[in-house]
Amino acid sequence: MLPESIELLAFAAASLVFALAFAPALAPRRALAVQGGAGLAGTAAVAAAPAFDLAVLGLMLLAVLQAAVGGKRTFAACLKAPGVAVALLALAALFARAEGPDLLQRFAAVGLAAGLAAAVGLLPYLHTFDPEEPIAASPVAWLAYIGPVVAAVIVADAHGLLTADAGAAFGAVLIGFGLVNMAWGSVGAWLTENTGAAWRYSFAADWGLALSGFGITLADGRRAALLVLFTVVLGRLPLYLVSGRSGKAPVTDRPINLLVAAALAGSAPFAGFAARVLLLRGATQLFWPLALVLALGMLLWLPGSLRLGRSLGIPRRRQAVGVALVLAANVAAGLYPLPLLAAAGL
């Protein structure tokens, strides 16, 4: 198993523990523990799969298991995007393995990138979303719980499947997806009417950074992606869990709301800023105009983050402790990310 995947699994486990300990009890904790545990086990299976095909089969099983969890969407609607993701990944594997013109490898690169986006639920393959749906059954589980590990596995396997030239094309497509998700996600988080939808778009925006990091085929890009995924799993997801995500919580302007907004926006000293620094570093090494575009895109985070931070309301008791822990963890990772990166072998 990749050390990166192990670390991301640990993050997911930590977020599950956080949900059980600090999140408001919207669903029975026992059910949440069972569903979260099953999801974690399935994700671990995907990460541990010794072959790409096995990982894809695991992904399919995971999708069906999640679709079986009671929610607001129909069973078929839940499986639409994951089904397409699995099909795309399988086709990509076929194109990558077949003998023939180089074009096949490039198509394989597109299939892998599109499959990744569809599996996680990113533009242009957004999963249908209902803010009222329990977290275990909602697309947020793919964005912030299962997705990071799946993405790490797909990216790692892609480099084994593709030639160098196709690998570059794969990176370019990921960067393209990344920029689209950054722009759309951050603007959507700012302007969409529903607060729950705003949270979902903010996840997509963060994923834009992560995809760009994966797309930059350099160590700094991978480091940046890992830090972004840390902020997604142990920053945005826990805050989403304690927030009034349906927008019913009163909008407040306390220090805690602004600190949360800063953390969500990737301001210093939170982990998001260190991730951005690494991303700029990687992009500068690859092609400096890309760094300029990324830097401009990074400014789009603020309005949406302020909105989400204020939508948190005033956390009380357990939630307050949880928010404080999340902020502290993000500050620590922002100021001293080396242990996280070293543990992932980056």
Next chain:
Amino acid sequence: MIQLLLGIVAHAVALLLYPGLATMAAFGAVVELARMRLSRRVWEWPELPRRRPTPVVATVALCAVVAAVQTSAPFNPIAGDERSVVLAAVALTFTAWAELALTVEFVAEPGLLLIVQVCWLLAVLGPAVQPESLRPQVLGNLVVPGLLPVKIACAFLYLLCLPALLRLWPFTPPADKRVRQRLDAGRVLTWFPYCGLFTTMFITPSIDDAAGLLRFFGLTLAIGVVVVGFSVFLRWRGSAIARGLYTRVIAPFAGLVLLIVVITSTLLR
């Protein structure tokens, strides 16, 4: 330490006696009385200033002495390399605006006066741009043919500005309702710095002896007379002509001076 104390004493003498406060007051009183005499058909002695200076006069005195000691008056206790045209210009600029603090009604045409003030600053500092030196006597000593156009243009601009800066132009401030003329202490204190600075900057300096002393003060007095004459002329022609001069002539001329400064600096680079 003793050297330091001696230096402080020398500067104190310069500030308070020569060419500072006392010299300023004496020179200014003479010129101001002459001006008043000329500007009135029926002569009567003006009221003397109040015994206690107002804060405005205090400010004018404080700043004017700084300017006065920058002149290259012979026997000036302040060494030549310790004088700076910037110090003189800044200090004199303060004197023109102290009265505005009390009420706007004491200052006639403040907007126009600010334009004249800026033009005067150009006239004072323009000659220093190319030589890259700020010692007034060095600027006065410059007889490089290439720099003469700048010096002449700046000197003319300087003289054009003085009647306005000394409040000798024919615009009366709204609050000036005095029937009997009073000796304007502020103006008395600024005659010497303005005229002395002109002599220092635009005329070759005088040597430190009696003849030099006479030459310096003679020239400075002559400048005063020219300014008085110009101001009397302006008053005689009335405010419309003066307004035309200061609104339509001085700013374009200052622009021309600036152009000459730039061209000269470029040519002599």
Next chain:
Amino acid sequence: MVEAASGFVAWLGVSLVVLSDGRRGLALGMALGALGLAGVSLPAAEPIGAIALVAGGAVAAARRFTAGPAGWAVMPAGSTPRLVLCVAGGLLALWVGVAVMTGSGGALRFAVMSVVGLTGARALAGENASVVQTALALLAVAIGAGAGLAPHTLIVWTYLAAGLVAAAVTWLPDRVQRAA
């Protein structure tokens, strides 16, 4: 010859899955698809792998035969686009798998490509749980069959896993719909 026939059977099976809305049609499509994929995988998968695929497909077909919308419902009204999709998808897969791609195993490539493509499309467009489950089950079998093109040594385990997943996908309960 056997491979070519198996490829055709696989395409026929997946086309049935695409064209049917009833449990019998879906079950038959599932069975044919699995049989065809097992047939094209035989050279690479050896008997055990092929049996795993067939078994998984059979269990899935059996489950579908017992649950889901009644009847055959093959090509119900308004299914012309689906028919076009099956034919066009098949032809495209045939051209890419046999003409564009080179080397041996053309039938396997054709079968896997057509099944994966058409089941993916079915999963994307399907509104009914049993339909999507069947499509995914057949997709799982196709993924297993596709492993025959891979150089790795875990190929048998992939066939077994594919069979298990195919069976599991159809036997897992589809959740109670709570859409308001």
Next chain:
Amino acid sequence: MPSAAVLGPMVLPLITAAVMAIFGFAGVNLGRVAAAVGGWGAVLALLVVWVPIRSSLELTLGQLGFGSAFDMRIDGVTFAFGLMIAIPAAILLTLQPRAWPQTVVAMLGLAAALAAVEAGGIVLTAIAGGTAATLAVVLLDTEDPRASRPSWAMLLAGWLALAWFGVMLQVGGGTAVYNAVPVATVTGPLFALLAGSAVLVSCVFPWRTWPAELWSRPSLRAAGVTVATLYPLGFYLLVRGYELGDGRYPHQLFNVALAGLGTIVAFAAAARAQAAPTRRRFLGEVVPGLGGFALAAIALGTPLGLVAGLILLATASLLIACLALLPDHAGIASLVTIAAAVGLPPGISFAARVVGIEATFEAGDFLGLIGVAGMATWATWMVGGARAIGLPGGRGHPSVETFPRISLVIALLMLAAGPAVAAIKVAYADPVAAEVMQSSAGSLTGGLVNVVTVSSVLPALTLLVPLLIFGAFVYAISGASTVRTQSRPALFKVPGAASAARMREALRSATVPEQYRSMFNLRGLETAAAGGRPLLWLGMLIALGFAVTR
């Protein structure tokens, strides 16, 4: 002196903040005493570390993970800017009462700002500065969410740009440590990025930005601390820019452009100040005005200009404390503060500006014209100051946060400090020049008595001490004059200012024309993107396939 001592100035406020937070949660507000301990502790730590050795002290603790090591140091530049930040903050934290969360955030902001100037490398400076900016926004928003505050995006843009500059140096030259960056790495385009980030960080623009806006807030507790901690940081970057370029900027055009910008900023502030409707509005323009003068001096590229700029910045930092404590009603405190701000002789502001303007003439190459412009700007300030003395006070602040006597003392101190300009230069500013302009700093002579320039000598002590005594005497004996408080007309209006404001307003309120709204219907786009339309997904796939075959 152990290397760990460099942590003192930033750790002390951090510890104080932690202790205050713990007690605060327990319901005990340690109040101003603890705040004073934190604030003055930082000042004391800076003095204790720097003064005895007067040379660089560095602490390096290995890599942090984003390409930079934990490298902190205290040198002449850190000392100068550290005091500039810490002293006004300490004064305000000591005197103004605050709720404990606000004190804690202010303390953290102070620590972050000090970390920014202590950081040995650019990326670390960017992270610490970004933290200070974030905390400042939090502080301001929690005090009064409706009052004006800096644009968070603009601050973040500045620090992000600096971070990018840092990583570019790391990529190009292998390091972003100030004193280790290869000179050849700092190219013109790269330096433009640094200059841009510096301008953004301190918002040194000709229009009215937060360093002026904040003074119009109903309460000046957060405003004072914010301006004190954030405003000097942009200038800090420009000073370090000399160190990166071995004593000069990559091209003289940068010197001219930045000096020109500084003069324009100072003049724009002066133009707004002379048209201010209230005294508070006038005072709000003082800091940007002094900043403009300081930028013009620092950017000249000569040691003399640099020290003049630093002394001006130090004066501005003292004025920040003074303005935040100054009540809005008329009185001697306001009068003296205005006199000190506009540079009445023999004040430190007067002496520093004179040295700065002299430096422009001695810099050569037409920079003397910038000196002439600077003089014209100063004259406008004098006019504005004289006018402001009789203006209405403006919106009053809570009396609990104003301390007229203290602000009067600070203003008097600034007026009396003129004679000490040479001593301040030697002790405070010269080490900065020696650090960042090692090759040319030797030209700074004159000792504690005079400021020696190339063409003249400013006899600071011998001329300004008698002048100070004379001034004190003449004001003491002068009678009282009644200053008429009245709304006074502006002397002039900046041409084009009104149309620029109209344009800005039009841009702010710009909306998509009705007939094109349907093209930008977010809800429609959202439905299309999130609806899971098979055709859209297929189309995307085909488009991507087409794209990668090009």
